[in-house]
Amino acid sequence: MSPSLTCTSLSFAWPDGTPVFDGLDVAFGPGRTGLVGVNGSGKTTLLKLVAGELTPTDGAVRTTGEVGYLPQNVTLDTALRVDEALGIAAKRAALHAIEAGDAAGEHFDTLGDDWDVEERALATLGELGLGHLGLDRGVGEVSGGESVLLRLAALLLARPDVLLLDEPTNNLDLYARRRLYAAVASWPGVLLVVSHDRELLDLVDQIADLRAGEITWYGGNFSAYEDALAVEQEAAERMVRVAEADWRKQKRELSDAQMKLARRKRYGQKMWDSKREPKIVMGARKRAAQESAGKHRIMHEEKLAEARERLDEAVEAVRDDDEIRVDLPYTAVPPGRDVLTLRDVAPAYGARVAGVFELRGPERVALVGRNGAGKTTLLRTIAGELEPVTGEARAHVPLRFLPQRLDVLDGGLTVAENVARFAPGATNNRIRARLARFLFRGTRADQKADTLSGGERFRAALAALMLAEPAPQLLLLDEPTNNLDMASVRQLTTALESYEGALVVASHDLPFLESLGITRWLLLEGGELRETTPEALTDPA
Incomplete structure (x- = not known):
């Protein structure tokens, strides 16, 4: 079997x-x-x-x-x-x-x-x-x-x-x-x-x-x-347009019918007032007109309701995978400005950085290497969470670090309260307005962090860091696509498109890294940090 x-x-x-x-x-x-x-x-x-x-x-x-x-x-x-x-x-x-x-x-x-x-x-x-x-x-x-x-x-x-x-x-x-x-x-x-x-x-x-x-x-x-879904969604969007046009047409026809019925009613009342016909004839005509008007109104209302139902069904077929769209002007770093300097850094464990490594301007750096090479340790050292054994790691601009564990959030606080921790000078209205751009609208901003799904938790942590004050001009991300669905990965990519500061991302996800417009590729290997290319990152076996 x-x-x-x-x-x-x-x-x-x-x-x-x-x-x-x-x-x-x-x-x-x-x-x-x-x-x-x-x-x-x-x-x-x-x-x-x-x-x-x-x-x-x-x-x-x-x-x-x-x-x-x-x-x-x-x-x-x-x-x-x-x-x-x-x-x-x-x-x-x-x-x-x-x-x-x-x-x-x-x-x-x-x-x-x-x-x-x-x-x-x-x-x-x-x-x-x-x-x-x-x-x-x-x-x-x-x-x-x-x-x-x-x-x-x-x-x-x-x-x-x-x-x-x-x-x-x-x-x-x-x-x-x-x-x-x-x-x-x-x-x-x-x-x-x-x-x-x-x-x-x-x-x-x-x-x-x-x-x-x-x-x-x-x-x-x-x-x-993805190809099939694109065709399907294009057809669904066409159906929405057709259903919207039909719904508007039914609304117009109902409105026209109501105007005609109102004119007939006024004419009938005028005839009644002038008593030009026998009372029994006018009464029968009035009852017939009311019955006809009722049927007419019901018919148009049913057509309108059916058109609304078709529109709702068509809208439901279109996927609402919202994208994060944020404006972060205060994260901008001028070209050539010193952002990060590593001088003979030897972290507590992992690879060392011999000599001087400098990051200038809004560069986008991919940090790659085998498991255990020391990527996370290096990021934590740059972020100031770990003291280097020797050497110096110095950031010249405000920086924020998003670790794999997403432990920057307090699970007992709401999304809005978590963001407020990083931006204590911002008003509640300002925080909520900016959170809406990260898809936390209305009551979603009042969800406790420990009730969020993996993708929501990541989005909340990203919002907390990117909306922090002072605005981060250097962002360190450690394996950011872990546990994210494809829609969330796209949301992350569009959010980072709006980010104008320097970026260092440790990741094994090559398609994601290439989508970020990486300007430098750094490989941690054999205890050393060196420049590489995405083409060179293939299995030597």
Whole structure:
């Protein structure tokens, strides 16, 4: 039987009663499916329901075969060895006991037919770039990106029939991403992946678009999906224009009909007042006129209501993925102005910057390198969060740092209150007016930070930093696209288009970096910082 995943009448609501799914029916067969949708649409929730980490309010999830799940945030027990994290420790122990001459039956039962378990494990680690780890090494020595790959290696070794991946490229460097792409491209069973990574989504066979608790299917990869969506949206916008024209026409016809009826009523009243006809004739004529007028009015009102309904349906079909549009004149940095100077900086750990590195004017710098190279440490040192062991990191303009964890927000405060912390001199009206440009309009600005979705939280943190006083003329961003959906990535890109200061972005997301108009590419490698090009950032293997 082919592996499959089926959700029947699936319903789920959060403890506070907020519904996520209400009677969802969907099935996934063999092949690679990309699950897309705006932040908060329920993508991660659906994967957790399938993986059994959440229980449906109603309905059922059925799978044929084993399910493997790679969550968005991978945490491994640091006390484990690599073979324990891979789930093969018991089989290895049994294999070693047999090789040592212990012929106890339980060893053969534990090992089964998996006599090549060590070879397969080492081969899998090698394919994912983890060959240097070995099976006896402690997990505590593994970096964040390596822990994701280690969890993926465990899933590949287990060979589940259904594989669920939730933002698997988060925390992976460029080289690790290439290895993940290869694993996804060769996956033989059912694969369901949630990601904002374009390159990864271009490897799938179909796109499942989750919106308002329903899934719409699109054949082909993400690029084909975008093309189809563009055609669909163009047609939807045309329908809006047609429906608007029809609605205006029905409004005019109703207005004209009301004017005609008013004239008839005045004429009938005039005839009644002048008593030119017998009273019984005029009364019958008046009743007939009233009945006709009522039918006429009802007919036009029904036509107008139908036109309004068609317009509402047409508007609903047009996606309202708003873009951030902000005017930030006070962030401007004149060309040639000193922005940042690094002089023989040796951070607490990671790469050092030998000699003098200078950033001038509104340059846009991409900071790239392997996981563990020291990009975050360098940014934290520039931001003043870490003292360098030697040397000096000096910013000549106001700067702000947006870390991966988004911990610049106080979860107990509202969005507006968080922004006020960074701009204490701004009035409440000014803060709300500027927040509206970051899509926090009206009561949305009064949401507590800890109730926001991932994309909303990022947008709020970005607003807090970019609207801070004094205005930041140097902005440091650390992996800003992690956990963002494609719409949020576009919103971030448009917001940064309005930013006129200097920008340093650490990211493994090449398409995103290229969309920012990067002027300098810096690579942290081998303990040193050097200039590079996007073309050079390919897997040397």
